[in-house]
Amino acid sequence: MNLIEEISRRHPSDAVAVISGGRSVTYGELFDGASEVAAEIRNAARPLQRHPRIGLHCPDGLDYIILAMGILLADACLVPLAEELTAEEREEITHTTSLDFTLDGKPDHGGHVLKRLKTKPPAFPEDDFQALNPAFIRFSSGTTGTSKGVVLSHETLLARITAANEGLKIGPDDKVLWMLPLAHHFAVSIVLYLYAGAVTVLEPSPAREDILAAAEAHEATVMYGAPFHYAMLGADTGSFRWPSLRLAVATAAALPEATARAFEQRFDQALVQGLGIIEVGLSVLNLEDAASTPTAIGRALPAYEVALLDPSGNPVAEGEAGEFHIRGPGLLDAYLVPWDPAPLRDGYFASGDLVVRHSDGLLTLVGRSKSVINVAGMKVFPEEVESVLNLHPEVEASRVVGKDHPHTGQIPIAEIIPRDPANPPKAIALQRYCREHLSAYKVPLRFKPVDHLPRTASGKIRRV
Template sequence: MTVLQEAIDQSLSREAKRIALYHGEQAYRIGELKDQSLKMAAGLIQQGLEVGDRVGFMLPNCPEALITTLASYNQGLVIVPINYRFQANDASKFIDQVEPKLLVYHVDKEPVVTELKQRYSEIKYFCVGDQSAVETEHSPAFETLPGNDLLEAASGIPEDHPALILFTSGSTGIPKGVVHSQRTVFEAFDSARQIFDFNEEDVVLVGKSISHAGGLQTQLFPAFAAGSQIVLATNPSPAEAVAIIQRHKVTEYAMLASNFLDFVEFMEAHHEGLPSLRKCIASGDAVPHDLHERFKKLFGWEALEGCGMTEVGTYYSVNPLYGKRKWGSIGLPAPNMQVRVVQSDDKTAAVNETGELMVKSPTNTIGYWNNPEATKRLFSDGWLHTGDLGYADEDGYFWFVSRKKLLIVRRGSNISPVEIENVLDEHPLIHATVVVGVPDDRDGEVPVACIASMEDTNRPVESELREFVAPQLAAYKLPKHYLFLSELPQTATGKFDRHELEEMAGEAFAK
């Protein structure tokens, strides 16, 4: 068996009566998950799927997604999560690339799947949920997919055999399918298991979407492999998350930075007690220093902050769970990771000198699906280009500066949007900030600060913000324009949508 198959087998061989998973009011025991996943493996093979075939799912965070993934990994099939929030045109970009033989979807996506069926009649569709109210022709129910027999793991699957395809966010072009092998899937979630020190005493709330590495690889599977109890929810609101944490005595909860902000604000307003919670991480966007302080004031301990990417499969740098943390930094290299900062000439940068962060790790993708040119550009001598700009300080902690493509070049001077955002986020009336660049006749490109205020009735005045940032930034870094919004748009992955904000700012201010 591969290391991934062995890890799954060990996880499913624990005490059969132990509760492994909660989803809503339903509890799932280890024995149930084992039987269902092995029967699902038999069912997939009975549908005519062979080693290497792709299995897609368009599901919220639910047990059916886990069962389908476990079965696919064990049979050498390739699981392809498709964002649950997608419409048909979005989903078709994925389907066109990977050509799945079978798609499992939730009944709430029936209108989307109805369109997909017209385009892709060759795909076999299975529906999770009650279709009685569905007016279109029904798909076979998910419950009819598993076989009657228990099919053990397929033998002879190579370690480098594709197991998982995750797609990049695609904010700057067509999304690319990031391929992870049997080994890199295991190495990625095992690194995350070590980061959080997951064990059988932990209760982990998985609220990030398992359509992405953040939910699947850094939360669901590391917790499952460690024998932790898992509570599945799909992007719960702060109030819902607090109720779940209290009910299940959750010990660990991970959020995107935008959700982390909402969570802290809710806790400040409601003063709920969460004595079981011991570990929390925010990622996806930079977390302002002020927000870290507010979290510590509420809980008495510090949240973690880290940085990862789909191509690495997990976090490549994170503040340590035990030991010194530096607020604002993305921490130290994660377990089994090598991280270096390089200049444009491929030379290692000096301490505190900004360059591109490069990663060498057993978790690194084996490449992009059917895209050898992009795969070749991704690597240099075994080191993966993250596209992140940052630097290492004298203690070896890494600091994120910007994405390479997000840098604003004003009259030849590079400006990091994150640096401006960190300053503006300290203002008491600002809820969130995203800084983007727009074309300018005189300067080439200028920064525009897109602002969401705490309350619509108490919006900051532009002149006050200019006075606030002026003493803290060099003149060329100061935003030329301010765009006030009731809320900042988000991407399908829950991050702030910089591409959409660039378009909005461009329409308003570009010259």
């Protein structure tokens, strides 16, 4: 099965698929462009006599979508090489995945460049990899402590987007305003919109005025963005009320309540948070309680089962934090390196996220099991402390980590980026501020001003 071929059979060729830079592109035009790319790849890869692995390096935009579709249509395996990667990081992915080709998009100069590579034999079993009908390899942001390379087949992608759309309910009448990096989201989100027959509106400008102008001009019905985008939009003071908006999904980072409240007040639309995991897809969505409890991740979508377990593998009591385990369609086919074709336990994927289930069944994310700081037997979730520090008027951003301590086991330490580097906030003032919002054992004992915080390729705080 080829997912792009399935999409091509589902929609009229003259139906609009993508709007980019004022240009409306039909499904027929998308497939014509993808078919040309696929023919070039098939011709170049014919001597291999197997599914080639192709690294895609291209700026966000229409060209990215066409090139990515072309790779999949050619029965090649797509390996995103995100724009923000350093040369060293790109080289590491190239060798880890044993890429056969790179495909570099050149939007400013027209066209693209397909380059054959010579890499060492793969560190994973080639025959087993080929047997999966591989479509996609994505390196996670340390979901289980280290980034191993997640392998997804065409069949898995289809199962995943079908299950997710039971909650999103995206269809041909929708116009999705897209704000996130395509390298991190194409193979699930954009493919879902194409499969469902929706129109994807690409707005390259991060400026609030341009985003809202695109929303108004195209009567966008759905927005998919990060909390950063919603915070910016919620602060808008214009007159546009966005009457066509039916669904606003916040992803990529925890949704602050203040952001959700400001956006809802401005546009009369609750922000829907979900839990998206590259190994799983979008399995939990806060559809019913977005207005009353916006910081919750919601409930499992119909196709999924959730188990919250303690370190011994036993279910935790209601109201207690347990490691989030999920079972259902679209779970990863394998980890690439080291090769693991069955990274599940009784059909469940163990995410490393710590989640609480409340009496009404609502799920709340409280932290990461691998980032928890243990202070004299009491658990401190760095995300909770950071959410407080980040509200301090003199703090731009923060990271909280655990430092070993001979008496308490660990103590929390904070790194902060001051809003005014020449005049950073005093440690005693930050401690006083934290004590106003946190239990004493959660308050960092040290505060270190820094120029930047280590982040993963997708922009999340790096924990390890």
